[in-house]
Every structure is written in structure tokens, then in C-alpha cells.
Amino acid sequence: MFRLQDSKVLAVDMTGDAVKAKNGSMVAYDGQMAFKKLSGGGEGIRGMVTRRLTGEQMTVMEVRGQGTCWFADRASEINLVQLQGDKLYVESSNLLATDAGLRTGTSFTGLRGATQGNGLFTTTVEGHGQAAITSDGPAVVLRVSPQYPLTVDPGAYVAHQGNVRQSFQSGVTFRTFMGEGGGEAFQIRFEGDGLVYVQPSERNTIAGDV
Numbered sequence: 428m429f430r431l432q433d434s435k436v437l438a439v440d441m442t443g444d445a446v447k448a449k450n451g452s453m454v455a456y457d458g459q460m461a462f463k464k465l466s467g468g469g470e471g472i473r474g475m476v477t478r479r480l481t482g483e484q485m486t487v488m489e490v491r492g493q494g495t496c497w498f499a500d501r502a503s504e505i506n507l508v509q510l511q512g513d514k515l516y517v518e519s520s521n522l523l524a525t526d527a528g529l530r531t532g533t534s535f536t537g538l539r540g541a542t543q544g545n546g547l548f549t550t551t552v553e554g555h556g557q558a559a560i561t562s563d564g565p566a567v568v569l570r571v572s573p574q575y576p577l578t579v580d581p582g583a584y585v586a587h588q589g590n591v592r593q594s595f596q597s598g599v600t601f602r603t604f605m606g607e608g609g610g611e612a613f614q615i616r617f618e619g620d621g622l623v624y625v626q627p628s629e630r631n632t633i634a635g636d637v
Contacts, residue, residue, distance in 0.1 A: 429507055429524070429557040437498045437505050437524060437559045445491040447531075448498050448524035458494015465489055489527065498524055503561035506568075506624060508588065513621075515552040517560050517586035526556030560586050562626035569623045576618040582629030589621020 432438040436454065439446050450464060465487045490496055499505075500523055508515055516534060525531065532551045552558050560566075562585050571577045571591055578596070587593070596614040617623055 429526075429559055431505060431507065432497060434504050434565065435499055435502050437507075439490075439496050439498065439524065441490075441492050441494065441496065443491075443493055445489050445527040446496070446524055447487050447489055447527055447529075449500060449522065450486040450488045452498045452500050452523060453488075453490065454497050454499045456492070456494060456496040458492055460490055460492035460494065460496055463489045463491070498559070500561050503563065504565050504626075506560050506562060506566045506585075508558045508560060508586070508624075510552065510554060510556055510558060510588070512555055513553070513588055513590075515558055515560075515586055515588045516549055517552065517558075517624075519550040521560050521562065521585055522550055522552070523559040523561050525552055525558040526554075529554040529556045529558060560624065562624065563628040563630065564626050566624045566626050569625060571617045571619060571621050571623060573618070573620065576616060577623055579615045579617065579623060579625055580629060581613055581615055583625045583627075584615055585624040585626050587617060587621060587623040589619065591617050591619040591621035591623070593617050 428440045430438050430440070441458075441460075447465065453460075453462070503523075505523060510529065522531075530553045532553070533548045534551045535548055566585055569577055569579075571587075571589070594616045596616050
């Protein structure tokens, strides 16, 4: 069971079951715990090869035991995500922990990932259970519906879930290259039905430089 000890520390109560977490993110535990490094994001050799090919490097450990284990990542804010058979798309650097039964993989993001400086692929988490993702500042969860599509700055995007389609929007013009752009040359548009997690801080991106 995942619960927030505070906004920057994740507590996981275990009764003999296991959790997958970012390698080195344990900050404390009570009871009896065993730590095992997993390769390829816990997906075995095939997952390891896939992640190396796509650039979505992810070092994960399995923690199994009886008691409570606490996790954190450089004092980042932590957000809990409940998955009920749907898929979560999140950058591997923002994924702190998942239930052991959730499946992780990779997905092509195209130009959206390139503008974020995160490459052309992103990490996916799928199944039934909980995941914990990090953000720079408390993330807000914005709903996308067929009536209300959402447009997000690539530098503020953290993750999304649900039946959502994303497309890349560019406002680059000749004036942009002349230094007269509006400062928001690249955006991500979400349509469909789902949730988008946005942080109140913009990471340095290629999009932010034009």
C-alpha cells in the first residue's frame, strides 16, 4: 500500500509482498527488507535491450519484506497515481516506484520527446495498482475531455493517463529565428478522455530556447 508520509516521502507498507522502485531511492525502513537490483526496468533481458535501444535508461530495484519502507528522490514532490487497467505515460526520470505487478515498457513520443530533450521514447506503466511519480513542485492534475482539449508546455509536462491522444504543435516562424518569437514556440496538445500531470516549473528544453 502506497501512502505519502509527506509530500516528498513515499511510505510503502508491505506484508511479504514486493514493490519496484528507482535504484537508491530508499531513505529508511523498519521491519525486515530485502533489496534486489533489477535490470531493464524489471523486464528482463528483452526489456534491457529495448531500453538501451530507445534511450529510456532505468535502474530499478525490487524491495520485498515485512514492514514499512520509505522512498524519496532529491526532495522532489511525489504524486500517487491509481491505475485501473489503463496506461500511464511518464519519463523514466520521473518514475519513483510502482506496485510489483504493474508492467513497464516504452512508447514512441516523436517530436514531443525531442522538444523536451528526453529523446524519442518514454516509459509506460500498465495494469492494476499504484505508481508514484515525481515532479519539480506540487503537480496539478488537469482533466482532458472531448469537449475540452488541453495544451501543455513541454517543459512542464510530467505524465498522462487514460484514452488520450497527443499531438505536437509548433509556432516556429521566420520571426522566431529573428528573435521575435513569443517564447512558446512548441506545445503539446492532448485530446480525448484522461488526465495530464503538469508541474509548476519548466525544465530546460530545446523548446524553451526558441
